[in-house]
Amino acid sequence: MKTLNWRRSAFTLIELLVVIAIIAILIALLLPAVQQAREAARRTQCKNNLKQIGLAMHNYHDVYAQFPINGGWDRPYSDKVGMLPFLERNNEFQSINYQQWPFSSWSGDNRQAFSGRLPVFNCPSNAQPNANGPAANFTYAINMGVMNYSNNGVTRTSGWQTNHNGMASCTGLANESDPPVTFATIPDGSSNTAAYAEFGMASFTPEPIGQRGFQTKGWVDGSRPHRLMRAECLSKTDSQDNSGGRHNMRGYGWAWSFMGVGTYYSHNMNPNDNGCHCHEGDWNGSNLFSASSYHTGGAQIALADGSVRFVSENIDNETWVRVGVRNDGQVVGEF
Numbered sequence: 001m002k003t004l005n006w007r008r009s010a011f012t013l014i015e016l017l018v019v020i021a022i023i024a025i026l027i028a029l030l031l032p033a034v035q036q037a038r039e040a041a042r043r044t045q046c047k048n049n050l051k052q053i054g055l056a057m058h059n060y061h062d063v064y065a066q067f068p069i070n071g072g073w074d075r076p077y078s079d080k081v082g083m084l085p086f087l088e089r090n091n092e093f094q095s096i097n098y099q100q101w102p103f104s105s106w107s108g109d110n111r112q113a114f115s116g117r118l119p120v121f122n123c124p125s126n127a128q129p130n131a132n133g134p135a136a137n138f139t140y141a142i143n144m145g146v147m148n149y150s151n152n153g154v155t156r157t158s159g160w161q162t163n164h165n166g167m168a169s170c171t172g173l174a175n176e177s178d179p180p181v182t183f184a185t186i187p188d189g190s191s192n193t194a195a196y197a198e199f200g201m202a203s204f205t206p207e208p209i210g211q212r213g214f215q216t217k218g219w220v221d222g223s224r225p226h227r228l229m230r231a232e233c234l235s236k237t238d239s240q241d242n243s244g245g246r247h248n249m250r251g252y253g254w255a256w257s258f259m260g261v262g263t264y265y266s267h268n269m270n271p272n273d274n275g276c277h278c279h280e281g282d283w284n285g286s287n288l289f290s291a292s293s294y295h296t297g298g299a300q301i302a303l304a305d306g307s308v309r310f311v312s313e314n315i316d317n318e319t320w321v322r323v324g325v326r327n328d329g330q331v332v333g334e335f
Contacts, residue, residue, distance in 0.1 A: 039125060043295055046123035046198060047308050053120070053140060053196055054306035056086035066180035067195075070142065070264070071257040072172020072284040076101050078257040079142050079168070080121060087120050102255035105132045114255035121254045125294040128201045128214075131248035138254035139201060143194045143301075144168040144264035144285045146324045147278060150225035158327070159226065161281025165325045167195045167304060168264050170257075170285035177284075185327065190304035192332040194323050197265055197291035197301040201251040206238065214292055215274045216247045222280030226321065230268045233276035233288050246277065250289070258283070265289045267324020271299040272313040311335060 060068050060083055068079035081102070084093035092113045100109035114136060121138035130137050145166025149159040158165040164178050171177040179185070186193050202214035217236040220229050250262035257263050259282045269275055269290035276288040291311075293299040298312040304326070311320070315335055322332045 039295070042124040043300075046125055046293075046295075047300055047310075049120050049123065050140065050196060050198070050300055050302040050308045051306070052087060053083070054302040054308065056083040057195060057302075057304075058306055059086040061183065066182050067167060067169065068142075069169040069171055069180060070285060072170055072176060075172055076104075076257050078102070078255055078263045080138070080254050081114075087118075089118065089120075092116070092118075102253060102257075103136055104253040104256040104258070104261065105249060110255065114253070118254065123198050123293065126198075126200055127294070128203075130201055130250070130252040131203045132252040136253045136255065137201070137251050138262075139198050139251055140196050141199055141262050141265040141289070141291075142166075142168045142196055143324055144170070144266055144287070145326070146226050146267045146321050147222070147229055147280070147286055147288060148224060148226045149321070149325055149328060150227070151328070151330075153225050153227055156225055158325070160222075161284050161286055164285060165327055166267070167193065167326065168285055170264075170281075172284050176281070181326070186304055187327050187329065188322075188325070188332070191307065192323065193304040193326040194267065194301045195304045197271075198293050198299050199250070199262060199265060199289065200292040200294050204247045216250055216289065217274050217276045220276045220278050220288060222278040222286065226268050229276075229278070229288060230273075230317065233269060234273065236274070236276065259285055259287050259289075262289060265291050267321050270313055270315060270317055270320055271311055309335075 068082040070079050071077050095113035097110055101107040103110050103114035117137050121140055123139045126139045143166040145159050145164050147159045148156045150156050167181055169178045169180045200214040217238050220232045246260040249260045253261045264285045266288050268288045271291045273290040275290040278286055278288055280286045291299040298310055300310050302308050319333045319335050322330050
C-alpha cells in the first residue's frame, strides 16, 4: 500500500500573529495618509466656501454699489443675510420677518429663516459645534480691520466705532455708523485687503491646556494703539472664562450681527492667536478676535478681489495688520 503524506493546512499561532502584526503596521502607515487626504478635501471645500462668499460679495456690490453692511444694536442683521440671494439661499431670504430679530441665543425670532446650519457658512474641518447649540453655526467672519491703527505707535488714525478700517460697515444708532465700504474706499487695492476669514470654534478651556487660536480671552483696554492692544491680549492666560459669558457664543447665529457671536474678526491678532474682547464699540463690531482654523499652521482668507489664500500663523504682524486695513496707504509686503 502507498503511504499518503498529509500536508498541514492551518496556520500556526506564531504565523497568525506575524500576519496580524503586518496588517497592523500597514494600517498604521496608511491611516495618516487617509486622514491627510480627508483633511485636504475638507480644506478644499473650505476654500470653495470662501470663494463663494467672495463672489457673493462682488455680486452684492454690483447690485447695491456697496459691499454688504452689518448692523448694530438696533439693526441686528449680519452681512451674510444680505448675501443670501447671491448664495442660492433665496428661500431663507424670502422668509425673513424684518419686524423680528435674527435667530440667536438671546432670541428665537426668525427661526424658519435663520436657524439652519448652512454649509456655505461652515468650514467642514471645524467639527466642533458651538456650545450654545449647533443649529445656526458659522465659521466665517468679515474683516472689521485693525482696532486703533497707528503708524507711530502713539497716534491712532483709524479703527474704532464710526471709523472702522476693514471691509465691515457697522451701522446702528445715530452717530455710531460707519459709511458703506465700496471699491472706491479701498485705495490700498482689493488684492491687498482681506475681506473674510475662517475661525475655529471651541469651548473655553483654562490655560495652559486651552488651544489658544480658538480661545476668546477677557477684555483689553480699548484706548491704546494697536500694537499695545495685541501685546495685552497675548499676555492673558485666563484660568477661567472672563468674557462675561460670551466666549462660547462665537460661531452661533450666522444671521446676527452682534460682535459677540463672531460676525467680525480683526487683524490686530495674527492667525491662530487667541482673541480678546474690547469695550470700545463692541456692539458695532470693535474686537480683537483672530482668524483661526483647524488646518495646520494658519488660516484661509478671502481677499476683497475675491481670491482666497492660506496665510501662515507666523506671518509678520505688521504685514498682517496692513492686509487688514484698506486705506492706510502703506505698501503690503509678501504674504
